[in-house]
Amino acid sequence: MTTQFYARLSNDLTQLLESGVNCDVSIEVDEEEVPLVNIYKVHSIILQSRNPYFKKKFDEINFNENHVKVLKLPNISVKVFNIIIKYIYSGKISLEKLENSLIFDLLIASNELELDELVEHLQSHLVNDNSSWLRLKFAQIYRTSYQVKSFKIIQDFCSNIIAKNPNIIFGSENFHSLPEDALISILKQDDLQLDEGKIWEYVIEWGKAKNPYLPANLDKWTSENFLSLKETLKGCLPHIRYFSFSKKDVVEKIYPYQQLLEHQLFSDITIKFITPTMPISSIVLPPRKILNTTLPTRNTFSSNIITKEHVLEISSWIDKKETPYIENNPYEFKLLVRGSRDGFDVKTIYNICDKVSKTIIILKVKGTEEILGGYNPFEWENNNDYAKNTKESFIYSLNTANKKNSILSRALNYYSSVLNSPSNLWLSFGCALYLKGNLKTEESCYCMRSNEYPIPIRSGEFISPYLSPPSVESLFSVEEYEIFKIFLK
Known part of the structure; x- marks a missing residue:
């Protein structure tokens, strides 16, 4: 049987940090409000053993004349780094009294410093215990989360919200600036609560915004124009559920942009439109799982006008x-x-x-x-x-x-x-x-x-x-x- 004395170890290392004894690294944290309290004296051996980011950084830095290595972290605040450095030494972190905005800043800094364990813990804390704050700050959280691949837990949280309320993204003023990988992740969702014809319109709109030189009048488009849009949308087009379109939408929405599709796919769409029972060779994605299909936008409060x-x-x-x-x-x-x-x-x-x-x-x-x-x-x-x-x-x-x-x-x-x-x-x-x-x-x-x-x-x-x-x-x-x-x- 192995006896573990982690509490004593944690306390001893915390005291070592506070004592400043035998420190060989000085970390400068940029904080304009408190310029005199932004230098941390730490031990390279502890930081390197706890974290690959610091190991790589310290290997790149030479000792100065005082036999100290100096590392600058200009994008991290003193409040955030106080929490991080204590976590590195002690293995402890307490979030109960922290504001959610500070926890989110802590998450971003933890990702920058490659603190994978902390990144996962902070995401779970926000999603499980502070989801209302994430919803309130949804636009900011969503944009940030899709710039960081390791924010998978928050990405899944956002995707679930978007699936239920797609207009929050598709109807947003910032929709055109949505990253391609974020848009693709939305298109992949089987439970996205939006008509497929409307999804197609939004995808076309997004692609046009990336090609502002395209003529406003579709009748004036050249083959090169369609080719440019097709290239922009090449990651999105495979995730459209083409065989879930209504006949009306096939005629009004797909046919005008048929040059965006591969010949076989467009041929199969036409075949299904004319003869639904005839076999085709194209991949048929399952229709989306739309809830309450008879009244998709009606409220329980029974309005005849609003959603x-x-x-x-x-x-x-x-x-x-x-x-x-x-x-x-x-x-x-x-x-x-x-x-x-x-x-x-x-x-x-x-x-x-x-x-x-x-x-x-x-x-x-x-x-x-x-x-x-x-x-x-x-x-x-x-x-x-x-x-x-x-x-x-x-x-x-x-x-x-x-x-x-x-x-x-x-x-x-x-x-x-x-x-x-x-x-x-x-x-x-x-x-x-x-x-x-x-x-x-x-x-x-x-x-x-x-x-x-x-x-x-x-x-x-x-x-x-x-x-x-x-x-x-x-x-x-x-x-x-x-x-x-x-x-x-």
């Missing part, structure tokens, strides 16, 4: 989060009014929403498929006209099939941020979003340039000038509208 991703986005705006919630929405959306169920008159809104605060209005604009709306933290009042100021209200337009990115416009605390006027049968958010009369039969709603909400939520041709009568182009009616009461879960 789960929209709800998460609106919730993040209420909480003034820089990045949208991915999962674990802190709010419940309770339906109060629906036009097709309760009627489209503004009077109906005041009757049902009287004395109700924290409501979100959602409008589907007739003819454009836009989704507009606003958030009112105050109570709507059926027997009182008021104008109130707040910085908590906002108006918005949501991303749709025809519009890639959502637009958020927050109130600037002007007197008329929210206007409640049942006597005139209208309600508005300043003059930036104005609703009047019967929202479906009367074309009386409009958006105007506004001091209260400085960012327009519609494109320029649909926005009226400030303090002018609304232009004909800006007037609209709605196909449907809904109002939800927002509850904290």
Whole structure:
């Protein structure tokens, strides 16, 4: 039987580090805030025996006139290196009292110093114990994780989130800068919850962004243009599930880009399109495992207009989060009014929403498929006209099939941020979003340039000038509208 005295060994080595006795290496850590506490005197024999990074570095460095080797680590902070050097000597690390951002910095530094054991432990800690923080900082975490091959645990965590909520990447402003290996890893996922035709469109879009010289009009493309795009997408194309496309998508989306595909593959797609039972020689990847195939984007709260991703986005705006919630929405959306169920008159809104605060209005604009709306933290009042100021209200337009990115416009605390006027049968958010009369039969709603909400939520041709009568182009009616009461879960 072997008796192990690791605790005593750990304590002795920690005391050796603190004593500074017989140190032959000086490590300089770059930290502008504390320039006088950035030199660590350590023992090369311990660091080299514990870590291949330091062994390689110390072999490359000669002793100076004081018989000391000097190593500079300019990219690591004092706070992070304090933890690392104590871990190297003692084999101990405590994360309970550390901020998650510091733990993530520690992970990056541990990877740089090739501390493989610590890299795996820190990833597991973040994923298992601090997943909510990873979701909150998802964009930053995802970009970083795919620049580092050893961050496999976090990569798998991110891939799982993307599979359930693909719009967080495909709908991102940074989608075009997504690394190729990251995009390929997404395309490989069998449970990616996105229609294959839509995936194809995003892949083509990504490839075009890498070739900005390509003509905007596909009719003007040459064989060289298609060849360039094919070369860019050569790593992505094998992971498209071509035989899962609908017939409509084959005609509208694959045929125009047939030159990107190998001749045999395109021939087999055509054969399957015309004669589904005929055998083919191309590899047929399995269809993706789409959940709830009958209603892929419908929420459990039963909206006729918005998706789960929209709800998460609106919730993040209420909480003034820089990045949208991915999962674990802190709010419940309770339906109060629906036009097709309760009627489209503004009077109906005041009757049902009287004395109700924290409501979100959602409008589907007739003819454009836009989704507009606003958030009112105050109570709507059926027997009182008021104008109130707040910085908590906002108006918005949501991303749709025809519009890639959502637009958020927050109130600037002007007197008329929210206007409640049942006597005139209208309600508005300043003059930036104005609703009047019967929202479906009367074309009386409009958006105007506004001091209260400085960012327009519609494109320029649909926005009226400030303090002018609304232009004909800006007037609209709605196909449907809904109002939800927002509850904290």
